[in-house]
Structure formats: structure tokens, C-alpha cells
Amino acid sequence: MGLILLFSITSLISAHDNNMELKEIGKAQKPLRIGVVGLVHTHVHWILGREKLGDIEIVGIVEPNRELAQRYADQHGYSMDIVFDSLDEMVKAVQPEAVTAFNSIYDHLDTVKYCAPLGMHVMVEKPLAVSWEHAQEMIALAKKHEIHLLTNYETSWYGSNYKAYDLVHTEGKIGNIRRMVFHTGHFGPIEIGCNPEFLEWLTDPVLNGGGALTDFGCYGANLATWFMKGQEPESVTCITQQLKPNLYPKVDDDATIVLDYPENQVIIQASWNWPHHVKDMEIYGTTGYVICKNASAMEIMTGRKQESSALEAEPLPQGFHDPFALLQKVVQENHQLPAYDVSSLENNKRVMQILEAAKRSAETHKTIIWKDMFPEAAMRN
Template sequence: SQRYGFDMNIVYPSIEAMINATHPDAVTAFNPIYDHLKTVEICAPKGIHVMVEKPLAVSWEHSQKMVALARQHNIHLLTNYETTWYGSTVDAYRIVHQDHSIGDITKILFHTGHAGPIEIGCRKEFTDWLTDPILNGAGALTDFGCYGANMATWLMKGATPVTVSCVTQQMKPNVYPRVEDEATIILTYPKAQVIIQASWNWPYSRKDMTIYGKSGYVLCKNGRDMEILISGKKGITSQQAGPLPKGAHDPFAFLANVVRGKIEVAPFGLSSLENNVIVTQILDAAKVAALTGKTTVWDDYFRQD
């Protein structure tokens, strides 16, 4: 509390104690991914809306239970990603789906990650669970593979992949002995392919996306800087994305406005429950593919017996 300047009177020994004392309309759960389910189990029956930090759940099994609770008790269950609040992310969607500037999507590339959570100085309280295969679900695959899965599902308008392939490696087993620090996920769709390179081995922090269409591409270098190439037009155009509208510009403003009925969550939108259930499925399918060395066929793996 001294470091960050908050009063210990607002710190409670449990979620239940906090709820009994404050009676919140919504909570944000930026805790170990495994504990997201418990948070929803406590909050949903009380009608308390929940926003969790990415990804939604540690597994598809957990996410199914969370969905059932959210629907039974009629609460919003949102997932937060840093990239949701990038102006470039929203501009890229507009260029592809509203302006139709680059034609139908044929390939999307995601490069996400950094030099490693320990290397960049994350605190031990965080890295202890982030590098735990149970509490986090995996290592870099979960931590940074979820970004590409989330944005791909949004850009593909909720379509699920036909197949999921994945290769993982431990480049630094002495630093991360329990989990992979390198993951490449390949998603195939009927007429498109998505490649997600999630890593704790990049020489710099990055979350960039390139969307290729039949007649051009859009590159989002970061939250603001973009490049666009359109066939038939001369050269590459650079542009800067503007900020998002006030009230939908950060997770806390967005959550408040959703709960108050001022913003409607778009179907398969970046924060939506529908999108993020698919993200947990993609990550589960990727882990199976990496473990077995075989491509996971979506309809076979997720068929309802």
C-alpha cells in the first residue's frame, strides 16, 4: 500500500468479505487464470458482473462452467486484452470489413510477447503463477497465444478454425522449467490461415498484427502506427490510428458503461463471451496438438457426443 499509495482499509481477506462490505455492481478479476472460475462462482449468483484479465479461462472445461453461470444469473462476463483498446485494432477491422479495402482475408500474422516475464522484471508474486502450468494453463502459449486467437476470432466474425496446429519449445528451460516459452499456432479456415507466434524470447516487447487480403494488407505495428498497401495504388501508406471514443477507451470505462446499459457488447466482439469461449477452445486444441505432434481437427475434437 505504501508503494502504490492506497489505504489498507480497502483491502479485504477474501472476495466474499469484499462483496459483503462494498456491494459492488461489478468486479474485475486480474488474478491467476485458474481462479477465474471461482470468481464467477462467487459473483454470478449474487448478480455481480465480472471482467477477467485475458484469457477467459484456463481451459475449455472451465469456460463452459463460467458460461453456464453467467447465463443462469444473467450477468455480463467480459475478458480484457490490452489490444482491445488499440486504435489500430479498431481501424484495421474497419479497413477490412467496412471499407473492404484489401478484399477477403487470406492470411493473418500475429507476433506477440516480450523477452520473458522474469527478464522484463515482473514481480515474483506474478511470475510464480504465470509460469505454473496449472494456474496459467501453459506458458507463453496461454500468455500471448490468446491475443491472436481473440483478434482472429473477431476478424473472422466468430468462425471457428477447421484445424489447429501448434509447435512449442523450451528455449530457456533453466528459467522456465515448468512451461514452454515459445509457441507457434497455425489455424486454418476454409479460405484463410492464421499464424500466431507467441514468445517469451523476442528481443523487444511486441503485439503486432498483419492482415493480408486478396488485394492488399494492413499492418498494425502497435496501438497507433499502421501501414496499408492496396493493389493498384502506388506504394505503402503509413497512417496513425486515433484514440478510441471516450467511454470505450479502456477496460474500466467499458465495463462500467456495459453494466449501466450505455454500451452493448457486439456479438463475437473482442471482450465478448462468445469470442472468448472460442479462444479457450483454440488454446486447448493447440496444447493437444503440441503434446501429440498432430494437427487437431476442430469438429473431431469438439464434437458433442
């Protein structure tokens, strides 16, 4: 899948003892002991229903809503004996090595506040935090106590995105990037049948930090930061709408974010108003384009040809194919994330800055100049 796909078999071999046989690559000496914090984010089904690969073990679950915990126990088969009412109870009882946060975005900060001083690593669901203020405190705690603080996105595990990165940055197939366009979202969390426990915080401006802007705007910000290798935009412009105020009276349900860079532009269209589920990416360069339609289907045009060709991206290698496998590698095997990796803290710091600037732009109806909102950027220039 190319040199830039750092999850390749070659890079896996080099990251381990040279005498280790290929069959041992990605196999941990013991499973990573994971505590699941919260069940109110329905992405939690990802880890609860995950195939047992021997790399992780769920040793505890924090969920005070016993009815919800029992419902998921019936679905996934875990014992209610490992369910605790609080993070403190769970940690004292089972002592996990790391936790995965499936609570509200607002509660990410409290999770890190508790875990970081104990040296306990944390992976949160996207985005990193509910606000830039929360994010700064979380980042400071992670650095002070030297813990890993990762952020998980569904798109981090799309083979198509890594193939596109390789085509753009390693093979130079489309020239320099001039424009990136992201379409992310679906036809609405109520409409797709999200459960009440999820909707209670997802549609709350305090607990989620916004609506579609927060929920789906973060995907494009994350991937653009990766492709732009951490470069800061010069300005951020955002327009939000309430197209369905009867369903979502407290938050936006549609957002368009424009990031202007010195030599290119990023457009992020995040919405609860699409007629379909969508997480795609279009990258236009000086001599061609790459389009990622989903996790595997792609389209490419090179050399200013008038015709494009279809590609099918391979899935990511076992052991680096999902967030929990990566968490095990980082915690137990000291796997080093590349600069501005999609899961990394430095990338998701930038994501939170972009989202904060987008909110400010939408509220004021003005374009936000990056160096004015984040003075430390001006000091670096």
C-alpha cells in the same frame, strides 16, 4: 474512424436518450462500484493507477498478501481499510456492483462461482480461463445467473486494430482476407522484471494453463475471432518449445499456432523469446494488406501496388477507451457488445477452444481437426 468502429460518437449518441447533450455522453449518473479481486497480476496497476474520471470507484480490494497490498497502497495511494482477505469479506462489507479479477487464471472460475449467483458482473484479465473445462463452467454460470462476463486484453484498446477492421470490413480496401499473422510477447517475464507474486503463477502450468502459449497465444486468437466474425477454424496445429528450460522449466516459452479456415489461414507466434516487446498484426488480402505495428502506427497497401503508405490511428473515444470504462457502460448503461466483440463471452469462448486445441496439438504432435474435438461444430454443419 469508420462505421464499424462502434465506439464512435454517433453510436454513443444513438445508445442514449436523444435529448442528452453531447457533453453528457459517457458520463455515468454515479460511479460503478468495483471490487478488485487479487493483486498478483501486474496488469492491476492499470486500474489502481487509472485517472479518476468519475465513471468507476474502487470500493474494495481482495488480497490476503498484506505486504503486497501495502506495497501497492504506498505506490497508488489507496487506503488499507478497503483491503480484505477474501472475496466473501469484501462483498459483505462494501457490496460492489462488479469485480475485476487480477488473480491467477486458475482462480477465475472460483471468482465467477462466487459472484454469478449474487448477480455480480465480472471482468477477468485475458484469457477467460485456465482451460476449456473451466471456461465451460464459467460460461454456464454467467448464462444461468444472467451476469456480464467480460475478458480484457491490452490490444482491445488499440485504435489501430479498429481502424484495420474498418479498412477491411467496411471499406474493403484489401479484398478478402487470405492470411493473418500475429507476433505477440517479449523477452520473458523473468527478464523484464515481473515481481515474484506474478511469476509464481505465471510460470506454473496449473495456475496459468501453460506458458507463452496461454500468456500470448490468446491475443491472436481473440483478434482473429473478431476479424473472422466468429468463424470456427477447420483445424489447429501448434508447436511449442522450451528455449530457456533453465528459466522456465515447467512451461513452454515459445509457441506457434496455425489456424486453417476454408479460405484463409491465421498464424499466431507467441513467445517469451522476442528481442523486444511486441503486439502487432498483419492482415493480407486478395488485393492488399494492412499492418498494425502497435496501438497507433499502421501501414497499408491497396490495389496490388508495390508501394505502401503509413497511417496513424486515432485513439478510442473517451468513455470507451479502456476496460473499466467499457465495464461501466455495459453494467450501468446496458451497452450491448457487437457480435464477437473482443471483450465478449462468445468471442472468448472461441479463444478458449482454440487454446485447448493448440495445447492438444502440441502435446500429441498432430494437427487437431476442429469438428473431432468439438463435435457440436459438426452438428451445426
